[in-house]
Amino acid sequence: MSYKIGVYGSNIVESEHALSLARQLGQALAERGCIVITGACSGMPYAVARAAFERGAEVWGFTPALNLDEHRRAYPRDDVGIYHRLIYVPPGYHDLFGLAPATPDRDWGARLKYRNVISTVNSDAGLIISGGWGTLNEFTNLIYEGKPIGVLVGSGGLANELPTWYPRLRKKTASPVLFAEDPTKLLSLVLQCLEEASTGQHQQ
Template sequence: MNCGKIKIGVMGSAADTLPTEGRASLEAKGEALGQAIAARRAVLLTGATTGIPYLVGRAAKAAGAFHIGISPAANRDEHVKAYGLPLDACDVIIYTGFGLKGRNVVLVRSCDIAIFVGGSIGSLNEFTIAYDEGRIIGCLTGTGGVADCASQLLEAFPKRSTAQLLLADEPNFLLAACLKAYEERGG
């Protein structure tokens, strides 16, 4: 039974892991992804963090999407002061108090679709959770990190899962493919 809008999680490179080379292209893809999510009237979930998730969230919110941030902090003060995370790109922030790894579980389990743009160790953790949870996983290739290594990871570390991995180098195409796979599953 469908109980509302599709929830799309975007995970990826935080500000401290963004590459300097090709950064403008990466940021443009992130903003295009945010606009595409808004155009499809989906709800966006991120880790209420910096970098690519922030850019996607800001672009999606500006284009009319509802953006929920899942914070590792227990409250607003800790979110800003201890974690150094922004407040302005989210419509709502859920303060989990679970730290970064606990936040990742809440974030991924709250999503219907998980999309990765770049990504370092934290995103790798989110990727393995999404795979274990059998999510539709989209990787925006050509953005580095987890998004470009996902196929090799699954080949190197095989495990049975109902997850579906979809790869594309263009945000609109990737999102459309993920939404189609989600619909074919029965949403």
């Protein structure tokens, strides 16, 4: 079974060390036969996805753009060829959610949040590498969905803060939140959770 693993993190490259971790994580995802899901953005998720693609993994991108031209304008340095599937925000989404058309800037922000929800819902589990406010939104989406989450400690940003911040949360969740500094070990822990959950469901 190919698990769909979402990768969420900073839309910039945090550091050379973080970039190295991203490449290792991408290679590990490919070696384990995972489908890689990202928000189709630049930065750390793109680095993971590109490394996975280069090793033969299938990559899906959930972009906040409405079409390919808009996506390319938003992320001009990224190669869209790495995506086996590029999923756009549906046309007429304002009507779907009862939203009035907004200014382009506000409109893009709403679509980013829509993208965050759709990409996390379509993932079996999530991996956090570095990250800021947008990644925190994706992290909480995964929490609400009760999905396993792996946090790559040492990659910077949110991933370095979660080990001390997350245990202080009072809200209960079905999500196992796992921490590791080694990308391969972190992925193994997440996949183990998925396998155990799958085995438990089959036994019931």
